Amino acid sequence: MSKKISRRKFLKLAAGAGVAAAASGILPWKFAMREAWAQYGVDSPHLQKFIQPLRSVGGLAGVFNPALQEAIPLAGSDGIRVWGTTNAQHYTIDINSFSDLLHPGPAGSAVWGPTPLLGYNPAGNATQRHLGGVIVASKNAPTQITFRNNLPSSSIIPVDTTIPGANQAQNRTAVHLHGGLVPWISDGGPHTWWTPDGTHGLSFLNNQVLNPGAALNEAEYYYPNDQSARLVWYHDHAWGITRTNAYAGVASGYVIAGGPEESFVVGQGVPGPADPNTFYLVFQDKIFNPDGSLFYASVYDFALFGPAGVPSFGQTLISPPPTTSCVPEFFGDTILVNGTVYPYMEVEQGVYRFRMLNACNARFLNPRLVYAKSNVIGSVNSTEPSPNAVATSFLQIGTEGGFLPAPVLLSTKANGPHLLMAPAERADLVVDFSAVPAGSVLILYVDAPAPFPGGGAVFDHYPQNPKTPTSIPGFGPNTRTLLQVRVKAASATRVKPPVTLTLPPLYPAPLVAQTAGVPIVPVINRTAGTATAGGVDGVFRSLTLNEGFDEYGRLAQYVGTDVQFPGTTPGFFGRRYDDIPTENITAGSIEIWEIANLTADTHPLHFHLVNVQVLARQPFHAKSYAGIPKLMNQPLPPDPNELGWKETVRMNPGEVIWVIAKYDLPTVPFTVPPSPRTGGNEYVWHCHILEHEEHDMMRPVVVT
Helix, strand or coil: CCCCCCHHHHHHHHHHCCCCCCCCCCCCCCCCCCCCCCCCCCCCCCCECCCEECCCECCCCCCCCCCCCCCECECCCCEEEEECCEEEEEEEEEEEEEEECCCCCCCCCCCCCCEEEEEEEECCCCCCCCCCCEEEEECCCCEEEEEEECCCCCCCCCCCCCCCCCCCCCCCECEEEECCCCCHHHCCCHHHCECCCCCECCCCCHHHHHCCCCCCCEEEEEECCCCCCEEEEEEECCCCCHHHHHHHCCEEEEEEECCHHHHHHHCCCCCCCCCCCEEEEEEEEEEECCCCCEECCCCCCHHHHCCCCCCCCCCCCCCCCCCCCCCCCCCCCEEEECCEECEEEEEECCEEEEEEEECCCCCCECCEEEEECCCCCCCHHHHCEEEEEEEECEEEEEECCEEEEEEEEECCCCCCCCCCECCCCEEEEEEECCCCCCCCEEEEECCCCCCCCCCCHHHCCCCCCCCCCCCCCCECCECCEEEEEEEECCCCCCCCCCCCCCCCCCCCCCCCCCCCCCCCCCEEECCCCEEEECCEEEEEEEEEEEEEECCCCCEEEEEEECCCCCCCCCCCCEECCCCCCCEEECCCCEEEEEEEECCCCCEEEEECCCCEEEEEEEEECHHHCCCCCCECCCCECCCHHHCCCECEEEECCCEEEEEEEECCCCCCCCCCCCCCCCCCEEEEEEECCHHHHCCCCEEEEEEC
């Protein structure tokens, strides 16, 4: 079978043979992109690269640009909320429409202006900035927040009302603390949305418990912060409009700081969370219209994605699709860092800490630092990379689950090993510039395929790519050059790099003892529904990731079980988000999940409430999958930088992955009522490719 076959055609052939989305004995491949020069018919204008400084985060990493009017603003506490003997620092944060100048614009443009956005803003902050409202919380010191919804009635991004849940008010929002161990009423699940006039989703109990006197546009949230030191983030999670709200800007950072494990690391010379040598780097890809406003794809092009497929849930095919439609994934042609288009930063020869967040809708990133073609700042060659000239390595010390068990050295040479970050993954890195010659110009460079891992050249914007002819040296569109780093000579007071670095014990203690390079394949009793991994017993669940078609024949993704849903296409195991819950879990139980990826994508699956340990992966015979995977070859261990705790996990095509978690509920000083929808503590797990999540790759998790 030719690799030029479209994914659409392949899925249809596979469905006809009673299989899902994989070729016999090999990994499934991504559909081949049509050789169009642009998928969406819109390219960002030629924005000059590296002419504006990187925005700091509230001055936390402000060695270079500390002025608050240019920084991403921090939120400041406005009081205390008392719960018996427990005090919570209180914040008030508005959710507004606003405009922000993210780039000066093309030279001579008469129409370019500030970009209209939606986003968070600390109450009382006069100048709202993209990604504003960053919160620095202390470990074990609770936070309580009043969010005020001031969004306009119509979104600034086109809304497809045929997406599940999207046929309601466009100014709905729900705030999810991504990576937070929080009570379900504060988790910001899809059905906990509310609007400025007080209309709310079926699961919205925030104010009833936490602030019965709240105004109509307010929602109250409580975060215990009983977790290890880590970078988390908060973003919109309203049912049906998460992807558009997040793309429009409704997201910000949240740092849990302090605790003995962080002190352990800082004592060895690693910059602390508020040290001026710690830089927070948030990546997002966008497309800009000529006037500076955001473009988001809203036309489903069957000429590009292939003919309409047979609806997977047995529906009657509706034709044509809606005028404003979802797309399978969205990839921008311009990558922002801290809300700045192609910024630059300055460092000295010494040790820094980079805390990275991939906040793209769908784009994977594999960042590494390479030398520019020239050290003459302002020259075109100083903006272009030498991809094979790696300047310095990354020492990864943490992920979104906190610190790793041991540091992992990355980017030591051009062909790897490299850092790979799926959407929503974070990386905590020690970066040593001591051996980089003063005066050097470096480029933070990425070239991961989009979609991942199959990739299409039309989404890889750089000057040498004939499929992206609008990309020219020194300017965007460009998705390979994120940030220019200018290296200065070390000052006399520079901290010397740590000779060796050890990391603290995992918090909490791991469920299973792991050794780097050694896979742990569970021993499974499918009849009893139990499994044992590394001597630890747990409830066993067999789950699937699926690709199919909705009622309009559009490509869609689904989470499912190992049992086919009645009336679905043969070989299709997916379920919709609002179907009856299947992941019903007893609080405090240990669960071992086997997840078979029947699709052509790597999916970053995000677990609400819990962190998991990745045990092993193994290829399987996807073509013959009928509920029990036929494993092939040898099991694969987690990557060294996947050891310890994770809450966003990459699940590769043609592989089974095994994870283990303990479903403890957080301890809070008030009574948490059950969900009126599910009768338990209502959480979800879902793909964090946002176009997948909402169409319809998300399932409820009900903990009782």
